[in-house]
Amino acid sequence: MCGIVGLYLKKKSLHDKLGFYLSGMLINMSSRGPDSAGFAIYNNDSKNFKFSISIPKDFKFKNFEKSIKKEFNDIKIKVISDHIVVNTRTLPKNFISYLKNNFNEVNLIGYGKSIEVFKQVGNPKKIVENFNLNNFSGSHAVGHTRMATESAITLDGSHPYSTGQDECLVHNGSLSNHNNLRRNLLKKGIKFDSLNDTEVAAGYITSELSNNKSIKKALTNCLRDLDGFYTFIAGTIKGFAVLRDEIACKPAVIAENDDYVAIASEFQAIAHLPKINQAKIYEPDPGVVYTWGK
Amino acid sequence: MGKIEIFDFKKKTLRQINQYLQNIDYKKNLREYVIKNPNGNHAICAGLKEDIKVSIKGHVGYYCGGMNKNANIIIEGNAGTGLGENMMSGTIHVKGNVSQSAGASAHGGNIIIDGNASSRCGISLKGADLIVRGSIGHMSAFMAQSGTLLVCGNAGEALGDSIYETIIYLAGKPKSLGIDCEEKKITNKDLKKIEELLIIGNIKNIKPNKFKKYGSAKKLYNFKIDNISDY
Numbered sequence: 001m002c003g004i005v006g007l008y009l010k011k012k013s014l015h016d017k018l019g020f021y022l023s024g025m026l027i028n029m030s031s032r033g034p035d036s037a038g039f040a041i042y043n044n045d046s047k048n049f050k051f052s053i054s055i056p057k058d059f060k061f062k063n064f065e066k067s068i069k070k071e072f073n074d075i076k077i078k079v080i081s082d083h084i085v086v087n088t089r090t091l092p093k094n095f096i097s098y099l100k101n102n103f104n105e106v107n108l109i110g111y112g113k114s115i116e117v118f119k120q121v122g123n124p125k126k127i128v129e130n131f132n133l134n135n136f137s138g139s140h141a142v143g144h145t146r147m148a149t150e151s152a153i154t155l156d157g158s159h160p161y162s163t164g165q166d167e168c169l170v171h172n173g174s175l176s177n178h179n180n181l182r183r184n185l186l187k188k189g190i191k192f193d194s195l196n197d198t199e200v201a202a203g204y205i206t207s208e209l210s211n212n213k214s215i216k217k218a219l220t221n222c223l224r225d226l227d228g229f230y231t232f233i234a235g236t237i238k239g240f241a242v243l244r245d246e247i248a249c250k251p252a253v254i255a256e257n258d259d260y261v262a263i264a265s266e267f268q269a270i271a272h273l274p275k276i277n278q279a280k281i282y283e284p285d286p287g288v289v290y291t292w293g294k
Numbered sequence: 295m296g297k298i299e300i301f302d303f304k305k306k307t308l309r310q311i312n313q314y315l316q317n318i319d320y321k322k323n324l325r326e327y328v329i330k331n332p333n334g335n336h337a338i339c340a341g342l343k344e345d346i347k348v349s350i351k352g353h354v355g356y357y358c359g360g361m362n363k364n365a366n367i368i369i370e371g372n373a374g375t376g377l378g379e380n381m382m383s384g385t386i387h388v389k390g391n392v393s394q395s396a397g398a399s400a401h402g403g404n405i406i407i408d409g410n411a412s413s414r415c416g417i418s419l420k421g422a423d424l425i426v427r428g429s430i431g432h433m434s435a436f437m438a439q440s441g442t443l444l445v446c447g448n449a450g451e452a453l454g455d456s457i458y459e460t461i462i463y464l465a466g467k468p469k470s471l472g473i474d475c476e477e478k479k480i481t482n483k484d485l486k487k488i489e490e491l492l493i494i495g496n497i498k499n500i501k502p503n504k505f506k507k508y509g510s511a512k513k514l515y516n517f518k519i520d521n522i523s524d525y
Contacts, residue, residue, distance in 0.1 A: 251393065253372075267372065268333055281353070281390070285431075286431075
């Protein structure tokens with residue numbers, strides 16, 4: 001099943017409320033996905049890079065903090081639950097290889113100039129509380145509540161998947177040609193951390209975007225190359241895009257007004273948003289790419 | 295009489311509201327109800343049995359009015375997947391848009407949709423009359439067996455695929471017809487039926503002669519030896 005949500009705020013004055021609105025959306029989608037939940041928040045683009053990292057239970061954080069600050073001189077670290085967000089000027093290539101060589105036990109789950117990614121296994125309500133999502137601000141966000149089908153209930157199997165800088169993907173559905181696609185993408189240098197089908201779709205979109213294709217074109221190509229059922233929300237630094245496969249078994253509803261664009265698997269996920277009854281509410285057409293953003 | 299009982303989702307649970315409405319004592323209880331703050335909850339007014347009127351003030355989730363018998367349900371908003379699925383009789387009137395599979399396998403009664411309905415509208419229809427003021431999505435009236443689907447707007451791909459005895463009246467254009475669905479000649483009997491449905495749907499801006507009729511070509515009804523290689 002799975003629940004997917006996305007919220008794009010059109011007015012800057014609302015940015016402080018992003019986390020508050022999104023947490024309601026995720027909690028309302030618990031019924032579609034009680035196994036794990038996650039979200040990607042986009043806030044002001046900075047000159048620095050932000051690396052979202054999930055750390056294991058017995059992780060020696062003090063040791064990590066000491067070494068990393070010794071290696072890079074401008075490090076700022078934010079700790080939230082079992083996640084840390086490292087803020088630095090260091091280029092992703094260098095930081096990621098340092099992390100891999102020295103702290104292989106951590107999971108880098110996303111990086112970029114705007115994106116911060118958080119995900120955990122468990123009930124969405126608990127996860128929203130763990131990360132204190134209510135206090136997050138930003139311009140747009142996507143989120144996911146998971147009912148596991150294609151792979152195990154683990155952090156590796158949780159959405160969103162971020163396979164490129166400031167990119168992320170959440171998915172409701174299942175893909176049937178992901179093993180073949182994964183093999184092809186591995187040859188192109190895309191890296192995968194799990195056996196999950198959605199991560200392959202995220203990698204596919206990253207690969208398309210790195211060929212200078214627009215998000216609209218990248219998603220349009222999904223219709224040709226991905227086999228299976230899907231409603232996707234793909235986040236970028238500018239906003240997000242939505243695509244449903246042409247059979248359109250997986251639901252989605254969009255609400256748009258002067259203040260925001262909200263998308264969710266079911267209306268009940270967005271029923272709490274302000275001015276929802278004055279919003280234009282519609283279902284995205286199958287096989288059509290919708291985009292919103294700056 | 296004349297009194298209306300109000301249920302509010304902020305004060306009562308779905309189960310409390312549904313159980314009350316499903317077990318109406320026709321002699322003692324009121325006949326008119328209002329439901330406030332539905333907030334997209336699923337299965338609102340599923341399994342109603344008595345001739346009562348229920349107005350829902352807002353958007354509803356999946357399977358609203360499913361299995362309905364006799365009741366008149368009015369939704370002042372949009373409805374999710376499976377509106378009035380397996381309905382037996384009564385009326386459901388949606389003032390907004392409707393998601394997938396509206397009226398799935400509905401046996402009787404009327405479903406009136408003022409907005410658009412998305413894919414698979416009237417799938418496996420078994421005798422109810424569906425009236426859509428707007429357009430409908432792909433694979434509508436798939437394997438529909440009996441009853442009528444009247445649409446004032448357009449239809450998506452594969453309209454009436456593998457259709458049996460359901461009749462489709464469409465004022466707009468279908469993107470494509472499904473397998474074994476063909477246009478049929480409109481008779482006076484059809485025009486009468488269309489007029490009747492337009493009155494039920496309170497649709498005044500379109501004349502019965504604007505509609506085209508679609509139904510089964512009946513080529514799939516019997517086994518054909520020529521098609522053996524397709525199995």
